[in-house]
Amino acid sequence: MSMKLKFLLFFVGVCNSVFAQxxxxxxxxxxxxxxxxxxxxxxxxxxxxxxxxxxxxxxxxxxxxxxxxxxxxxxxxxxxxxxxxxxxxxxxxxxxxxxxxxxxxxxxxxxxxxxxxxxxxxxxxxxxxxxxxxxxxxxxxxENPKKSLEYLEFLTAKYPENVMFTNQLREVKSNMKSNRIGANYSYTSFSRDNYGPWHLSSVNYMKQFNKASIGGRISYIDRRINGASANFGYFYEIESYFKTTKKSYSFANIGFSEGKVFPEFRFLYSYYLTLGKGFETEIGYRYNQQQDIKLSSGILALGKYFKNNWINFRTSFLINEPKLYPSFSSTFRHYYNTKYDYFSFNLGYGTSPDERQTLTQFQDRVALTSFRFGAGYSKLFAKKYIIGVNSSFNNQEYYPEKFQNEYNISIDLTYLF
Structure with a gap:
């Protein structure tokens, strides 16, 4: 074999080895x-x-x-x-x-x-x-809103067609106006003869800080029978949302009254944890004291954000009584523009300690049956006014095996500054 042929075979072998490698x-x-x-x-x-x-x-x-x-x-x-x-x-x-x-x-x-x-x-x-x-x-x-605002303004100018940047900018702007003052009015009528209506109104204020918010609410209810005032009273509350970690935050509320209509004392606490992929869970405790009745309740909830939607499943149950008397509810929201712009729908069974319209009768209703559904709409106007309208229907057992229909409509007005 010639030297040229040997060299050629060697070269081919090396090339094949490198190629295979x-x-x-x-x-x-x-x-x-x-x-x-x-x-x-x-x-x-x-x-x-x-x-x-x-x-x-x-x-x-x-x-x-x-x-x-x-x-x-x-x-x-x-x-x-x-x-x-x-x-x-x-x-x-x-x-x-x-x-x-x-x-x-x-x-x-x-x-x-x-x-x-x-x-x-x-x-x-x-x-x-x-x-x-x-x-x-x-x-x-x-967690510096001003820095986020400045950079998002740059991004929306660079990518004017990008909806995500536009929505985040709008969200940051609305969050920077998180101090708020608001008023609510709720009207409830009943299918039972000579019973009702109920008039519930409240005013509230919330102050936003860097990692927490604190506010208060004063509520007044006038429960009527035969069109005349039968029971009325005031309820005073202080509440706060505060961050605990980057992925969690808490809510606490303390309320009190004379005890004639509203609970004499109420304490609420919830811990919220972000699980990732749009999931969030809630674990909470509720305490209601009215006259000689003291009720403690547990709260469990799981929520999920997907696209412009949010769905939440929630349950409450008594933890200091022989029976749990659970309540179940589900809420769906479809968001557009900001977190203040959405349509909502809800379904529920049983009575929850968080239902403001029936708070004055929680201790009476918790062991009774109820089926309810409702819808709501919220809209941000001129970047600082929020108007919300909610309505609901509740088929409520008011005495064992006796039911009444309840129709509620409420209006919320909030000013952001």
């Missing part, structure tokens, strides 16, 4: 990324494949990215940052690396580093929309 690493990269995306969380297996491939092809940056993503998923922040930074150092135009490094810095609560990283990416790719989305996420995490 490339095919194998590419295939293994697909396998590695599929493991990362799957729910199996076999990260050890994925890391083993990536490290083996890097021994063969140490400059294959996609495997460095894969290792960074694995460490990010495992909350190994420093290791994840090392691999993402290595990719950027090796190839400063690797788009994905800027996104993942910024989000990893954000996971580690290093907002300044996260912002610096994504700004470098924007300088290289000024038209890459995903970079602006990441930067918005970083700015929003600082």
């Amino acid at each position: 490339k095919i194998n690493t590419d295939s293994l990269l697909v396998v590695t990324n599929n493991i990362i995306k799957s729910d199996t969380k076999e990260y050890f297996k994925a890391k083993k494949i990536a490290h083996q491939c890097l021994k063969v092809a140490p400059d294959y940056l996609d495997f460095h990215m894969a290792l960074g993503r694995i460490h990010k998923n495992e909350q190994n922040i420093d290791s994840a940052k090392y691999y993402f930074q290595h990719v950027i150092d090796a190839n400063p135009k690797y788009k994905e690396a800027f996104v993942f490094l910024s989000k990893t810095e954000l996971d580690g609560k290093n907002n300044e580093a996260a912002l610096a990283t994504i700004n470098k990416g924007i300088a290289i790719y000024p038209e890459e929309k995903e970079f602006y989305l990441v930067k918005l996420q970083i700015i929003n995490s600082e």
Whole structure:
């Protein structure tokens, strides 16, 4: 065999080996990324494949990215940052690396580093929309409404057709006017002869702070029989919403009265936790004391946001009595424009301690049967006025095996400032 032929065969063999190697690493990269995306969380297996491939092809940056993503998923922040930074150092135009490094810095609560990283990416790719989305996420995490407002105004000017940016801007503006004063009037009529109507009215005020809000409400009810006032009284409340963690917040309310119509004392507490993917859960406690009757109730609820909609399933039950006497309700809202603009529908069974219209008779109704449904509409006008209208029908057992129909309509007026 001539020297030329030997050299040619050797060259072909080397080329085939290199080509086969490339095919194998590419295939293994697909396998590695599929493991990362799957729910199996076999990260050890994925890391083993990536490290083996890097021994063969140490400059294959996609495997460095894969290792960074694995460490990010495992909350190994420093290791994840090392691999993402290595990719950027090796190839400063690797788009994905800027996104993942910024989000990893954000996971580690290093907002300044996260912002610096994504700004470098924007300088290289000024038209890459995903970079602006990441930067918005970083700015929003600082919980500084003014900063979020300024950046969203920039984004809506840059992307005027983007509905998401427009809606977020409108939402931030409305939240910045979270101090409010309002009034409510509710009218309830009954199918039972010579009973009713009930007139319930209230005024309320809420002051918004950075991570909490506090406010008060004064309510007045006039319950009539044969058209004449039979029972009336005032109810005074103080309430607050306050953040507990980034993914949770709480609600507390204390109310009191003379005890003739409303409860002498009432305490409410709820803990809300965001579960991710639009889900939110509520765990709560209610205490009502009226005359010699003291009732404690538990609250459980699960809500879900999807697109422009929200649905919630809720139950309450007594926890200091032999029987639970549970209530069940479901609420659906369709939002448009802002959080103050929506249509709502609700269905319910039983009596809940949170129903304002029947609060004066909770201790009498909790053991009785009721079926109800209702609808509502809320609208924000001129960026600072909210008008809400709600109506409901309730088929209520008022004495064992005796029922009455109740028709309610209420109007809410709120001023934001």
